[in-house]
Amino acid sequence: xVAVDLTVEIAGLKxxxxxxxxxxxxxxxxxxxxYVDLSRLGAITVKxxxxxxxxxxxxxxLVETPAGILNAIGLQNPGVEYFAASxxxxxxxxxxxxxxxxxxxxxxxxxxxxxxxxxxxxIAALEVNISCPNVKKGGLQFGSDPTAAAEVTRAVKNNxxxxxxxxxxxxxxxxxxxxxxxxxxGADALSLINTVLGMAIDLKERRPILxxxxxxxxxxxxxxxxxxxxxxxxxxVSLPIIGMGGxxxxxxxxxxxxxxxxxxxxxxxxxxxxRATIDILEGIENYLRxxxxxxxxxxxxxxxxxx
Amino acid sequence: MASYNTVKITRQEEIAPGxxxxxxxxxxxxxxxxxxxxxxFRCSNTYDPLLPRPFSIAMVNEEKNEAAVLYQVVGRGTxxxxxxxxxxxxxxxGPLGRGFTLxxxxxxxxxxxxxxxxxxxxxxxQFFLRIAVVAGGVGIAPLFFLLQRLKDLPDLIIEILIxxxxxxxxxxxxxIKNLSPQINLHLATDDGSCGYHGPVTEMLSTLxxxxxxxxxxxxxxxxxxxxxxxxxxxxxxxxxxSLEKQMGCxxxxxLSCVCKTKGDKENSFRYSRVCKEGPVFPAxxxxxxx
Numbered sequence: 001x002v003a004v005d006l007t008v009e010i011a012g013l014k015x016x017x018x019x020x021x022x023x024x025x026x027x028x029x030x031x032x033x034x035y036v037d038l039s040r041l042g043a044i045t046v047k048x049x050x051x052x053x054x055x056x057x058x059x060x061x062l063v064e065t066p067a068g069i070l071n072a073i074g075l076q077n078p079g080v081e082y083f084a085a086s087x088x089x090x091x092x093x094x095x096x097x098x099x100x101x102x103x104x105x106x107x108x109x110x111x112x113x114x115x116x117x118x119x120x121x122x123i124a125a126l127e128v129n130i131s132c133p134n135v136k137k138g139g140l141q142f143g144s145d146p147t148a149a150a151e152v153t154r155a156v157k158n159n160x161x162x163x164x165x166x167x168x169x170x171x172x173x174x175x176x177x178x179x180x181x182x183x184x185x186g187a188d189a190l191s192l193i194n195t196v197l198g199m200a201i202d203l204k205e206r207r208p209i210l211x212x213x214x215x216x217x218x219x220x221x222x223x224x225x226x227x228x229x230x231x232x233x234x235x236x237v238s239l240p241i242i243g244m245g246g247x248x249x250x251x252x253x254x255x256x257x258x259x260x261x262x263x264x265x266x267x268x269x270x271x272x273x274x275r276a277t278i279d280i281l282e283g284i285e286n287y288l289r290x291x292x293x294x295x296x297x298x299x300x301x302x303x304x305x306x307x
Numbered sequence: 308m309a310s311y312n313t314v315k316i317t318r319q320e321e322i323a324p325g326x327x328x329x330x331x332x333x334x335x336x337x338x339x340x341x342x343x344x345x346x347x348f349r350c351s352n353t354y355d356p357l358l359p360r361p362f363s364i365a366m367v368n369e370e371k372n373e374a375a376v377l378y379q380v381v382g383r384g385t386x387x388x389x390x391x392x393x394x395x396x397x398x399x400x401g402p403l404g405r406g407f408t409l410x411x412x413x414x415x416x417x418x419x420x421x422x423x424x425x426x427x428x429x430x431x432x433q434f435f436l437r438i439a440v441v442a443g444g445v446g447i448a449p450l451f452f453l454l455q456r457l458k459d460l461p462d463l464i465i466e467i468l469i470x471x472x473x474x475x476x477x478x479x480x481x482x483i484k485n486l487s488p489q490i491n492l493h494l495a496t497d498d499g500s501c502g503y504h505g506p507v508t509e510m511l512s513t514l515x516x517x518x519x520x521x522x523x524x525x526x527x528x529x530x531x532x533x534x535x536x537x538x539x540x541x542x543x544x545x546x547x548x549s550l551e552k553q554m555g556c557x558x559x560x561x562l563s564c565v566c567k568t569k570g571d572k573e574n575s576f577r578y579s580r581v582c583k584e585g586p587v588f589p590a591x592x593x594x595x596x597x
Contacts, residue, residue: 027560062563
């Protein structure tokens with residue numbers, strides 16, 4: 001069999017393959033360890049962490065919608081101290097890069113969390129969540145304004161030596177403007193996209209279904225939105241892109257890569273097929289082999305040169 | 308590595324209007340599943356509906372190597388499942404979640420292996436442990452599997468209380484009668500068409516009031532479980548309830564299916580995952596509000 005090169009380099013981070021998990025869809029890895037050999041993943045991005053534990057939003061937190069789901073979890077997490085003491089040591093055994101997704105309500109909180117995480121060993125990069133649609137303070141309010149997005153990015157950069165990946169929201173008029181702002185503020189890479197803001201009504205009760213009223217749409221329904229965002233940002237900003245949003249198959253992943261993503265992340269698909277990450281990885285490898293492409297990196301952004 | 312298994316359906320039958328019994332070959336589940344645990348079914352092969360659906364394991368048959376679920380058609384997922392026929396294939400993940408804690412019998416009670424609250428049975432003076440199994444509607448599903456296990460334990464007196472809207476919805480009645488002569492069956496219907504005319508919890512209340520029960524297992528609509536928990540608190544008795552909640556991942560990762568449970572400090576709470584810490588919880592741990 002011909003060997004194919006799946007390695008990826010993002011912001012100085014070397015991944016053995018492009019398949020990452022989406023924050024919030026893979027817990028802290030433990031929940032999927034019975035189904036997936038975690039050591040085969042390119043990297044793992046863990047559930048969004050905050051400085052202090054957060055209980056999360058009142059239920060209902062989930063609604064199934066056409067080819068997608070709306071969620072409003074509200075960043076339920078055990079806080080950074082617990083993560084450092086009880087989860088990070090567990091994850092270290094798999095010898096894969098651990099990307100920590102981080103969120104906060106204020107710029108100061110992002111800064112303090114970045115500083116705290118940077119003291120820990122075995123963290124490969126920080127993914128800054130400035131796009132969570134499901135919390136009252138912080139989240140999307142940073143992600144939808146270029147100045148605020150840049151401010152958060154700068155605060156994190158000033159408090160860490162780790163590569164900083166900024167996760168952007170599609171809930172903006174021009175995503176490339178936000179991308180440019182965080183690039184200028186020092187971001188090392190971008191994650192595109194977070195969930196699409198949505199809502200559903202319970203006809204019987206005549207009220208919003210979600211406890212939080214609004215939720216984030218994910219799954220196959222948002223894939224075209226995500227690919228468009230990757231395409232636009234690739235045209236305007238030179239930072240490496242991790243593409244995500246409705247990736248269920250290797251074909252989906254390859255679309256993102258051809259649109260400009262260097263790596264991809266699998267989210268909601270894990271809920272339907274716990275082995276989705278591995279199936280997608282093997283599918284990408286097969287595609288390269290069948291099409292006699294030696295290096296995955298040769299495919300990154302190729303679709304741009306054919307228009 | 309665990310993953311979805313493709314299993315063959317051996318029986319799919321509408322046992323009451325809108326209620327189906329579905330069995331399938333699965334030696335793995337027969338040997339691994341505990342009462343109260345659930346399986347995750349992919350009801351569709353397309354992206355719509357997207358999510359798998361959770362079903363309590365209702366029965367295992369060791370001779371036939373079969374497991375079974377009992378379900379009510381309530382939405383698009385269950386409607387698609389109901390279209391599957393005998394000999395069709397189905398993708399199944401499981402067993403998932405935490406099931407019922409069986410009473411530790413035939414040995415001195417070990418508080419450590421008891422569910423929370425069972426410690427108080429430690430000095431139980433009687434020879435027999437008296438159990439009430441309380442089901443509402445399709446909530447009989449996990450309890451039937453529980454009864455399959457309980458009936459083989461020594462020194463138990465089992466009262467099974469089943470409530471339903473009307474006589475047609477009293478599910479698995481003959482199967483329960485055939486399980487064991489050790490089991491006393493009490494029926495209740497909302498319309499009085501069979502057994503006690505009123506909620507099943509009123510029958511439970513009578514039994515508890517007569518000091519005839521030491522331990523309760525329950526599954527059914529939320530309002531019923533809430534009443535069961537209230538009665539247990541009133542009589543200071545241990546019990547476990549199985550909850551139902553829409554799920555995302557089914558394995559504890561997405562935090563969608565949470566319910567409010569008591570926290571470490573007084574008056575504090577936490578959100579617990581029905582798919583992971585549950586679906587069976589000690590009745591007194593749940594905060595019943597929403």
